[in-house]
Amino acid sequence: MGANYGNVAGAFDINWQDGSDNTPGIAQNVYHAFMADIAVLPSAVVGDPLQSAAYELKDLVTVADNIIMKPGKRLTKLHCTLEEGELKSTIQGLREGKSFKQELSTYYPGSKPEFMGFVSLVKNSSSLFIVPDLDGNKYIFGSKCYPANLINFDWSTAKKSDERKGGMMTFDFNTARALYFFTGNVILTDDLNPSGSGIGTQELVYCN
Numbered sequence: 001m002g003a004n005y006g007n008v009a010g011a012f013d014i015n016w017q018d019g020s021d022n023t024p025g026i027a028q029n030v031y032h033a034f035m036a037d038i039a040v041l042p043s044a045v046v047g048d049p050l051q052s053a054a055y056e057l058k059d060l061v062t063v064a065d066n067i068i069m070k071p072g073k074r075l076t077k078l079h080c081t082l083e084e085g086e087l088k089s090t091i092q093g094l095r096e097g098k099s100f101k102q103e104l105s106t107y108y109p110g111s112k113p114e115f116m117g118f119v120s121l122v123k124n125s126s127s128l129f130i131v132p133d134l135d136g137n138k139y140i141f142g143s144k145c146y147p148a149n150l151i152n153f154d155w156s157t158a159k160k161s162d163e164r165k166g167g168m169m170t171f172d173f174n175t176a177r178a179l180y181f182f183t184g185n186v187i188l189t190d191d192l193n194p195s196g197s198g199i200g201t202q203e204l205v206y207c208n
Contacts, residue, residue: 023134026085027206029077030106031186035126035147037073039189042066043143044180061177063140066184071191074202075130078118080106081166087131087139089178102173104129104141104148109166111155119169123150127171130182132206140180141173148173 035041042065045055069075084107092101108115126147131139142148148171155167189198 021135025083025134026080026087027132027134028080028082029204029206030080030085030104030132031075031130031204032078032122033067033069033073033075033128034122035128035142035144037070038067038128039070039194040066040068041128041144042184044177058181061179062181062183064183066187067182068187068198069189069202071189071194074188075186075204076118077205078106079108081109084168087133087141092174100175100178102141102175102179103151104131104171104173105168107166107168109164111157111165111167115167119150119153119155119167123153125150129171130186130204132204138182138204140182141171143173143175146174 042063044061044063045059084105086103086105088103088105090101090103091098093099126142127149128140128142129148131141133139150169151172152170153167156165158165186202186204187198188200188202189195193199
């Protein structure tokens, strides 16, 4: 017998409310951290939560606990041109061995040295992103076991005055779940306050 899906509250009720917001695209700012700078990175429910009446379907893809940064570290805000960034999730693998491949694309206009320095540093680094959409959801992209990885970078000066100079970065992340919603906070710490309470939370500003 398979999992007891009847134990999961609302397992078969995937409804749509008329008038709901469903705005395409990601926000103007995404947030990046190097995995080496994160002290605690929580995860969604692991194992087989479908056997327990304590869980709902959304718990499979929700990270509700806080991310705790190492002392002196924080997430870096990365500007993304509106309607050029995208977060994608697709199925991959063979029968009874499927997983999800997620891809994050962000476009940065121009050629600031800070941006080029970021690309140069992140190219062989293990990363985490928090990606807001335009309806107020936040997604975690990357995990300790499978960090986000830069797989493509395409920058150009452009040729004509009606074209655009800038660069597109694409990262990938393989995982067992279709998406990861983040509902916790990012906790900042210092040497005197390295615990979960830290010195406060980092405010994530989604639009410039």
